[in-house]
Amino acid sequence: MATATTADSTAPARDFQSLILTLQAYWARQGCVILQPYDMEVGAGTFHPATTLRALGPDEIWNCAYVQPSRRPTDGRYGENPNRLQHYYQFQVLMKPSPVDSQELYLGSLKAIGLDPMQHDIRFVEDDWESPTLGAWGLGWEVWCDGMEVTQFTYFQQVGGIECDPVPVELTYGLERLAMFIQNVDSVYDLDWDGVPKDQGGKVYGDIFKQAEWQFSTHNFELADTDTLLRQFDDAERACHALLAHSRPVPLPAYDQCMKASHLFNLLDARGVISVTERQAYIGRVRALARGCCESWVAAGKDAQEQANG
């Protein structure tokens, strides 16, 4: 260790957990609130209320970053595909209003994790983002590093059907893909998780998640009881509407029910019990919940502000 060169000592550690720690430290330095994952099953980091709701209000300035485990039941491959998982990690940054140097800040984060733009071919390629279930859309790019999509970069325009003002910028890093790139491995299951040598109990991604991928793929595609899921979807939907209609609206717990409904829909989709036409109807139902929660959240923010001012 004593012989390490300067370059070695400044090179960031490449294991999976260090990647997360480095990104957290970097965005903390940029003034972001570092949050923990939301404690529910969601399809993407965008669903975290720190993004969906905070993109709309009440703060004029809101900068945050967090890891979010994300579940996409249809992407499960029983642990057999080296690139696809039904459970994976996103690192999410939201900055509102979008800073003048958003792209530079982002490129700084790549440098921090050891991707020096001078050593690679980094490009911003048009990719407009849309979430039909959240009633949200924005314009931006996929960021390519040597042809690999490493980040989704989006200027939100609408969330929950509501215009964003100020406009936030959202950065979503696919952590597994990024780590595979940095560690130069071809299978997600070979990713070094902790940087500890194997003979000292070090773990790779497969040690931790391969079993889970098989079990959850089996559950999501074969075992999940569809009648129960359908009932739970209806329950969550009803609960969400009821909470929103209450004389003391509570958009946060209501939004929990919206997230639940969204995940149940994803499970039903994986079970193959939703036909193409029904699919649109289900997406519309979740979108109506998201819209209601966002509207209620914005209204609650305005009320609070009026109380503070009055």
Add this chain to the structure above:
Amino acid sequence: MAEFLLELFSEEIPARMQARAAADLKRIFVDGLQAAGLDFGSAHAFVTPRRLALVIDELPLAQADRREEKRGPRADAPEKAIAGFLGSVGLSRAQVEERDTPKGLFLFAVVEQSGRPTADLLVELSERAVRDLPWPKSQRWARNTQRYVRPLQAVLAIFDGVTLTGEIDLGDWRLRFTDETRGHRFLAPEPLKIQNFKDYQAQLADAYVILDRADRKARILEQATALAAAEGLRLIDDPGLLDEVAGLVEWPHPLMGTIDAAFMEIPPEVLTTSMRSHQKYFALEDSAGKLANRFIVVANMAADADRDQTIIAGNERVLRARLSDAKFFWDTDRDAPLASRVAALGNVTFYEKLGGMADKVTRMTDLADYLARSIDGCDHALAARAAHLAKADLTTAMVYEFPEVQGIMGQYYARHDAEPEAVAAAIAEHYAPAGPSDDCPTAPVSIAVALADKIDLLVGFFAIDEKPTGSKDPFALRRAALGVIRLVVENQLRLPLQTVFDHARSLYGDLTGPGATADLLPFFADRLKVHLREQGVRHDLIQAVFALGGEDDLVRLLARVEALSRFVASDDGENLLIAFRRASNIVAAEEKKAGDSFTGAVDPSHLTETAEKALHQALSAADTGLTAALKDEDFAAAMLALAALRAPLDAFFENVIVNADDPTLRINRLRLLTHIRSAMGKVADFGEIEG
């Protein structure tokens, strides 16, 4: 005379929007300068991923001064009228003059307007450009209200060597005009101070930015071709991809990578689609035209041996991940025979109001079987089989992942299942022709299925009254109709379209909507006119044949148009047309006067002049010839029969007075001309033909 240089520097502009944006920027300035009466030498617009630039040379420094005279009310007009006039020209009563005019004493104002400095106009136009550039999609950012394609970061504006004084107000931020730009995002990020356009282009080139899109394209093509040639390979032409890639880089640097041998067994269409649409790689082929295990990626960095290796290795790995998915699909899709997938089409939407894809396939199968009878050498059982399987690949994982290879995958899977080759080929070809330049199927079974697919689509959407309107054609019905036209015409199919439409309509059963297909044939007529016009056929000749009405056999219709166009180009045709016009003008005028037509039979006993007797005889002969020729669909012979009328008709007009004093003779002559007109009308409506 001075030069204006503008650069709108922004975050990355989507490649597909760049060419159009450059043209729009130029148009906004050219229109604005013209409206301001400012002449200029030339205007050129440029675009890279991060900048839209415009240079205009030989501009005057100011507009010319203008002097304008305005006449006001009479000098003795009411106070209010005079005050209104003075207000409108901004002068006092003492500053306007009274002038004697033939109509009395009037007030005149002479307004002298000194020309505005060009610099002021350029500032206004720059603001307008940011505001008015018509992006397909634009966005807001931060707290700003101004929209732009992506955040606008800086504006360089230099006129006559001086930075223009002005700014773009974004709503929250203000961008003051500068004389600075930046080079390549990574290779030359420092500010560059710019004097003029020549300096701008040169400094950018030193800062790893090739300003001109055409230069970037040429460089990509040249270097990629050389890389390919070094391996004994050839770059597969792909102008669309070249356009896109030129919009993704400021400093194009083509590099060559290798595709793992394990993936070369995947159908080449899947390999190229994956490389092209997801990764923007160029594909290569060997001298035998076989897809090579190499690809070319165009990086946006300068050459550097170590970095080049990193970039190539990274891209190879990405491709490996993508293709391992494709290979997995290729392997697993073949586990289930295509025929077993047809049932799953019940879950695939065709169009909500028109049922699912399984219903469509059932109809297509019947229709292909039915159409097979009108296609030479078409085995109706094979046509039905191919139609039955045509859409089954929509349920495969490969087509789900790569929709572009629909049909093509069906062909591979059908071959794997040992379906007859004609069936496999028809599955691949049934979406064709997808446009005017696309190859049109010629194999009988392929023709049947391609027609069935399109006719089913057209009949369905017309039945529920969702027809194309104006520029809106969301289901590409115009393209489908053109596809049918090309399939019929290029394969010389004798198909009574209306009968086919009626049959196709009956297969749908009950539908909500008007349910009629009566508008479909006129829609085809319009499409055919467009198609023929594009091929250079005179539109009036098309109209002359269409005006006959009721024709739904496109081959017969075209034969008539062709014979007619040959005939009117001939000496006989040209002269007969003149005589026809004369005859129909006379008849039309007399019909109007009499309030009646002259369709009665010609009485030979009242034909007195030699010329009219000759014409009558010629008409009888021509009529017989015409009837026989039309029955045989020999339109050249029909035209020949008409040609025989030319000389007698000319002689008639030379020697016979139609409006004779004797009403019996007059009416008989008008009847003779009426019959000439109707005989010719059996071939085409000559009245539609322009002179």
